[in-house]
Amino acid sequence: MSGDDGEHTDGDADRFATHPDWETTGGWHELAGGDPNDELFGHVVERIDLGTLADTVPSAVLVGEPYDGAVIGRKGAREAPPTIRRSLARTKTHHFDGGPIDDVADLGDVRSLVERLESDAVDESVADVQADLEETTRLVHETDALPVFIGGDNSLTYPNVAPLLEAGSVGVLNLDAHLDVREVDGDATSGTPYRQLLEAGLDAYACVGARHFETSTAYDEFLRENGGAVVTAEEVGDDVVEAADRALDSMGDVDRLYISVDCDVLDASAAPGVSAPTPGGLTTRELFRLLRLLASDDRIAGFEVVECAPPLDREGQTADAAARAIAHFLAGYTEGRR
Numbered sequence: 001m002s003g004d005d006g007e008h009t010d011g012d013a014d015r016f017a018t019h020p021d022w023e024t025t026g027g028w029h030e031l032a033g034g035d036p037n038d039e040l041f042g043h044v045v046e047r048i049d050l051g052t053l054a055d056t057v058p059s060a061v062l063v064g065e066p067y068d069g070a071v072i073g074r075k076g077a078r079e080a081p082p083t084i085r086r087s088l089a090r091t092k093t094h095h096f097d098g099g100p101i102d103d104v105a106d107l108g109d110v111r112s113l114v115e116r117l118e119s120d121a122v123d124e125s126v127a128d129v130q131a132d133l134e135e136t137t138r139l140v141h142e143t144d145a146l147p148v149f150i151g152g153d154n155s156l157t158y159p160n161v162a163p164l165l166e167a168g169s170v171g172v173l174n175l176d177a178h179l180d181v182r183e184v185d186g187d188a189t190s191g192t193p194y195r196q197l198l199e200a201g202l203d204a205y206a207c208v209g210a211r212h213f214e215t216s217t218a219y220d221e222f223l224r225e226n227g228g229a230v231v232t233a234e235e236v237g238d239d240v241v242e243a244a245d246r247a248l249d250s251m252g253d254v255d256r257l258y259i260s261v262d263c264d265v266l267d268a269s270a271a272p273g274v275s276a277p278t279p280g281g282l283t284t285r286e287l288f289r290l291l292r293l294l295a296s297d298d299r300i301a302g303f304e305v306v307e308c309a310p311p312l313d314r315e316g317q318t319a320d321a322a323a324r325a326i327a328h329f330l331a332g333y334t335e336g337r338r
Helices: 050-056 077-089 111-117 126-141 154-166 193-200 217-225 233-238 240-249 284-295 317-335
Strands: 060-065 104-110 146-151 170-175 204-210 229-232 256-262 300-306
Touching: 050 104, 060 077, 060 126, 060 317, 077 146, 077 317, 104 111, 104 126, 111 126, 126 146, 126 154, 146 154, 146 317, 154 170, 154 193, 154 256, 154 300, 170 193, 170 284, 193 204, 204 233, 204 240, 204 284, 217 229, 229 233, 229 240, 233 240, 233 284, 240 284, 256 284, 256 317, 284 300, 284 317, 300 317
Parallel strands: 060 104, 060 146, 146 300, 170 204, 170 256, 204 229, 256 300
Antiparallel strands: none
16 A cells, blocks of 8 residues: 555555566567657557656556456457557557657556456456455556556446545546446446446546447436436537537536546447447547547546457457557647647
């Protein structure tokens, strides 16, 4: 835990580890190469520990969360963090409007989740995993760097956001085909995080990119009774700028915003490697522009990409979209603060 003076202890640094699959790549710099004029994320992202993070304060810090024990449908999201990193490492840092992205660090993956990859803890509840993870995400939020969580399944959204509820008002914009406000029936799932957050005191919630015929009337009514908003995939397709404005307007005057991307917000043709691919979703171009617009808001306090499942993917298509979603979000975040 953090010391009384707010500094991190050596035990806190042990909360992060190198994912075994990522270790085999040799890391960020090893994956970067080619034309020396092509500055890639692999050139600029630096591995960092929690103690150093508190001193150097990069603009953003990556945190891997390899876990898919709460997935309702097809599993595979536990393999996403190293796969998305590989794609991001080979992505160029230049954005035409925002210029080059730099000053990004990587804490590695949450050690407790890496250890679970090789454990036999099949009886462990999702609620226990969420509670354990929340202690780690709280430490990341206590730094001045923007957390970028790379999931993992959607159940992790709850511990990623929950520490923010401890001070000030918070809103979440969830880019997702589904509302994810199912009732917790015995244990949390990848379909319950926003009900959990609303019941814990979340001040504002909007689902952006929601699809018709992908939710129930009961969950839609629950959302609206709790002040939530829905911007459908059709509305995003009609006008991305207006959709972004509507989403931000629905957040009111909350102090901080958290943005989540469930990869199934994309059309199945663009993101086959997800737990529940369906037609009628966003194009990658729509998603990327939407993210840049949302990220420019000066209240941003965290970002995540979840539900990318590499074993279900086709030629890395979904992982590439997830990596570029991170790049576009960082471009909007950087440009909005220049």
